[in-house]
Each structure stands twice: as structure tokens, then as C-alpha cells.
Amino acid sequence: xxxxxxxxxxxxxxxxxxxxxxxxxxxxxxxxxxxxxxxxxxxxxxxxxxxxxxxxxxxxxxxxxxxxxxxxxxxxxxxxxxxxxxxxxxxxxxxxxxxxxxxxxxxxxxxxxxxxxxxxxxxxxxxxxxxxxxxxxxxxxxxxxxxxxxxxxxxxxxxxxxxxxxxxxxxxxxxxxxxxxxxxxxxxxxxxxxxxxxxxxxxxxxxxxxxxxxxxxxxxxxxxxxxxxxxxxxxxxxxxxxxxxxxxxxxxxxxxxxxxxxxxxxxxxxxxxxxxxxxxxxxxxxxxxxxxxxxxxxxxxxxxxxxxxxxxxxxxxxxxxxxxxxxxxxxxxxxxxxxxxxxxxxxxxxxxxxxxxxxxxxx
Numbered sequence: 001x002x003x004x005x006x007x008x009x010x011x012x013x014x015x016x017x018x019x020x021x022x023x024x025x026x027x028x029x030x031x032x033x034x035x036x037x038x039x040x041x042x043x044x045x046x047x048x049x050x051x052x053x054x055x056x057x058x059x060x061x062x063x064x065x066x067x068x069x070x071x072x073x074x075x076x077x078x079x080x081x082x083x084x085x086x087x088x089x090x091x092x093x094x095x096x097x098x099x100x101x102x103x104x105x106x107x108x109x110x111x112x113x114x115x116x117x118x119x120x121x122x123x124x125x126x127x128x129x130x131x132x133x134x135x136x137x138x139x140x141x142x143x144x145x146x147x148x149x150x151x152x153x154x155x156x157x158x159x160x161x162x163x164x165x166x167x168x169x170x171x172x173x174x175x176x177x178x179x180x181x182x183x184x185x186x187x188x189x190x191x192x193x194x195x196x197x198x199x200x201x202x203x204x205x206x207x208x209x210x211x212x213x214x215x216x217x218x219x220x221x222x223x224x225x226x227x228x229x230x231x232x233x234x235x236x237x238x239x240x241x242x243x244x245x246x247x248x249x250x251x252x253x254x255x256x257x258x259x260x261x262x263x264x265x266x267x268x269x270x271x272x273x274x275x276x277x278x279x280x281x282x283x284x285x286x287x288x289x290x291x292x293x294x295x296x297x298x299x300x301x302x303x304x305x306x307x308x309x310x311x312x313x314x315x316x317x318x319x320x321x322x323x324x325x326x327x328x329x330x331x332x333x334x335x336x337x338x339x340x341x342x343x344x345x346x347x348x349x350x351x352x353x354x355x356x357x358x359x360x361x362x363x
Contacts, residue, residue, distance in 0.1 A: 085158075086156060086158040086165075086167070087158065087160075088160075088165070090110060090111055090112070091108040091109060091110055091111065091119065092108065092109045092111060093106050093107075093108050093119070094106060094107035094108060094109070095107065097118055101126065101130075102122050102123060102126045102127060102130075102132075103120065103121045103122040103123050103126070103163070104120075104121050105118055105119065105120045105121070105168075106118070106119045106121065107119075107170065116170050117155065117167055117168060117169065117170050118168040118169065118170045118171075119165055119166070119167060119168070120165065120166040120168055121163055121164075121165055122136065122163060122164045122165075122166070123162065123163055124159075124162055124163060124164060125162065127164075136164070138233075139232075139233045140154065140157060140166070142210055142233050143233045144156075144157075145208070146204070146205065146208070146210070146233075148200075148201050148204045148205075149223075149227060150197045150198065150200060150201035150227060150228055150229055150230060151201050151204070151205075151229060151230045152168060152169050152171060152221060152229045152230060152231040153168065153169035154166060154167070154168055154169075155167040155168065155169070169229070171221035171222055171223050171229055171231065172222075172223065172224045173221075173222035173223065173224065173226060174221065174222060175217075175218070175220070175221060175222075176194075176217050176220040176221065176222055176228065177216075177217035177218045177220070179222065180217050180279070180280070180283070184283050185280065185281055185282055185283040186280045186281065188281065188311060188313075188314060188340075188344050189344045189345070189346055190280070191277060191280035191281050191314070191344075192340060192341045192343075192344035192345040193228075193344070193345045193346050193347055194228050194276075194280060195273065195276075195277055195280075195317070195335060195341055195345070196335075196336055196341050196345040196347050197227060197228045197347060198215065198220075198228060198230070198273060198276070199273065199332045199333075199335040199336045199341075200332075200336060201228075201230055202215075202230075202269050202273070202332055203332040203333065203336075205269075206266045206269070206332065210233075211265070211266045211268065211269060212230065212233065212269050212272075213268055213269070213272075214232065214253070214272075215230070215253065215269060215272035215273065215276060216252075216253050216272070216275075216276065217276070217279065218232075219231055219232035225348045226348070227347075227348055251292060251295055252275065252285035252287060252288055252295065253271075253272050253275045253276075253285065254299060255267075255268045255271035255272070255299070255326070256271075256299055256300050256302070256324050257326060259296050259299050259300055260300060264326070265326070267326035267327070267329055268326070270321050270326070270329040270330065270331070270332070270335075271321065271322060271326075271329065273321050273335065274317075274318050274320075274321025274322040274329075275287075275322070277314065277317060277318050277321070278304075278318050278322075281310055281314055282307060282310070286298075286304045286305070286318075286322070287299050287303070287304070300324075302322055302323070302324050304318075304319075304322060306318075311340070313338075313339060313340030313343065313344075314340055316338070316339075316340060317330070317335065317338050317340050317341065320334070320338075321335070
């Protein structure tokens with residue numbers, strides 16, 4: 001499996017060192033001084049858990065992280081009462097979970113409740129230099145409104161003069177990509193379970209008019225019980241019109257309509273599911289090649305070769321997802337009801353996606 005270095009502006013790769021909550025410590029004076037911050041309110045859905053409901057806050061639907069990232073807050077008269085003002089002094093900071101182009105991720109513990117979370121620290125200067133403030137804003141606006149057992153929660157966020165801090169759910173078992181690298185490939189039972197969890201999470205997103213557009217192993221984390229969690233919404237979009245033409249995502253996972261520069265909609269996520277299922281079972285993406293041009297050619301021709309060891313059921317699911325015509329791709333409910341998925345999946349958590357697409361989450 002090839003190493004993937006195509007850093008997403010909001011993706012922070014993990015370091016080789018990991019640690020547990022009992023190894024947390026108070027922030028060093030220099031770090032504490034650097035991370036001192038003030039509050040940015042977030043959506044009313046952004047609460048920690050049942051014992052953290054006091055942190056809920058309300059913000060208008062639109063915020064602004066552009067023009068020097070400083071114009072983040074809307075006018076106070078448009079806001080309801082703010083319940084909690086966060087700063088770095090509210091947390092014990094642990095060792096880094098990951099480092100990336102735009103900042104770092106630390107394990108952290110809220111001092112009053114001892115609640116464990118991941119604190120993503122982004123440097124404003126780096127965001128401005130790469131002109132990706134809008135992407136961070138979009139990620140925050142989308143992820144803070146999503147509550148699903150297979151989507152990483154964004155609880156809240158705050159900022160100071162030089163940094164922006166995202167308060168994220170902590171996924172104890174780390175990156176799915178590292179687990180795939182370690183094992184080489186997954187069993188049919190494990191792959192089917194991940195497909196069921198992903199299909200349910202994406203169905204929830206699509207019902208809320210959110211297209212992810214960058215589903216891949218590097219953007220997936222594992223929770224305490226091994227449940228899959230979509231962790232990166234840097235390339236996602238809230239698209240009520242459902243049709244876009246932006247080229248984004250990872251090369252191996254790009255669908256034909258994006259490679260060919262055509263309009264695309266939520267069905268790009270169906271293609272990514274097919275690619276992901278193949279990579280789970282084989283250990284590498286189906287169109288991986290020595291050059292970009294060859295990869296593009298294989299994608300447009302849907303030139304896919306299945307190993308003889310793959311079951312007919314898995315081949316059936318992947319083939320129904322990897323269709324050149326997006327309209328012909330198996331819908332997400334069809335993925336969840338596919339015979340291969342139903343026969344092999346062993347999901348630990350029940351589906352949270354209802355017909356209305358609402359998931360109220362903890363209060």
C-alpha cells in the first residue's frame with residue numbers, strides 16, 4: 001500500500017507516539033502562554049455529553065473566518081446567551097496526537113468534569129497563507145451540526161490572537177489507515193461492518209444535504225469499541241442545490257464525473273464507498289497506478305480487476321457502486337440491505353439515521 005502524503009488543509013496526521021488519559025499533564029508554561037484564548041460560540045447542537053450539557057452555546061448560522069481570520073464573530077445582538085467562555089486554562093494538555101501543515105492535535109482533559117477530548121490547534125497565519133480560511137469555516141459549520149455515532153463530534157471551538165482551537169471527540173483506537181497498514185487488509189466481516197457504518201453515516205449526511213466528497217481511510221477514526229467515525233469534513237459541502245463542479249478529494253478516490261470535470265452531486269460518496277470496500281479487502285485502491293494519467297484513464301474506463309480470493313458477494317457490492325453513470329450506483333439504503341453486508345456485518349451500535357434524518361444526540 002502506498003504512503004499518502006496529500007495533506008488536506010484540515011487534516012492533521014497522527015504522530016507515531018500515542019498515549020492514554022492517565023498520562024495527561026498540565027500544560028507547560030510556554031505552551032499555556034501560546035494557547036491562551038477567548039471564546040467563539042458554536043451551534044446549539046454542540047454539547048459534550050449528558051454531563052457536559054452546560055457547554056451548549058448558540059451562534060448564527062453564518063460565521064466569517066476570512067479577511068485575516070479575525071472577523072470570526074457575528075454581531076452580539078444576533079446571539080443568544082453564551083453559557084461558557086472557553087480558554088486553554090480550562091484544559092490539561094497531554095502529548096500530541098498528531099502534527100500537520102496547519103497545526104497540531106493534542107489530547108486534552110477538561111479540568112472541571114475530567115472529560116477527555118482531542119484539541120485541534122490551527123495557526124491562523126498558515127490558514128491565511130494558503131487561503132483556506134473558508135474551508136475551515138465550512139468544516140466547522142457542517143461538523144458542529146452533525147450528531148451520529150459514526151461521525152466524529154465537534155463540540156465547540158475558541159480562538160486567540162494567533163490560533164484557532166477545535167474541541168473534538170477523542171477516538172481512542174486512532175486512525176483506520178494505520179490499522180489497515182498494519183494488517184494489510186481486513187476480513188470480509190470487518191469490511192462489511194465498516195461499510196454498514198459508513199453507509200448509515202453518509203445517509204444521515206445526505207438527508208441533511210451534506211456531501212462529504214473525500215471518504216478514504218485517512219479520514220476515518222476508530223472509537224472505543226472499534227466503531228468507525230468519519231473524522232474530516234474539510235472537503236465536505238452543504239449543497240441544497242446538490243450539484244457542484246469543484247475538483248477535490250484524493251486522486252485514487254475521485255469518481256469519473258469529477259475527473260472529467262462534469263457536475264457532481266451526493267453520488268460521489270457512493271463511488272468512494274466502492275473504492276473503500278475494495279481497499280479494505282485487497283489492501284490498495286482498485287485504480288492505483290504508477291502515474292496520475294494512468295490512474296485517470298482507469299477511473300474513466302472503470303477498469304477494475306478483482307482478485308480471485310474475493311467473494312462473489314463483495315464483488316457484487318463493489319461493482320454496483322463503481323458505475324460510471326452516477327444514477328446507476330447502488331443507493332446507500334441498498335448498501336445497507338445488500339446480501340453480502342447483511343450476512344457479514346457485525347455492527348456494535350444500532351443505526352441512528354431515521355427517515356427524517358434527525359439525530360438529536362445527547363442532551
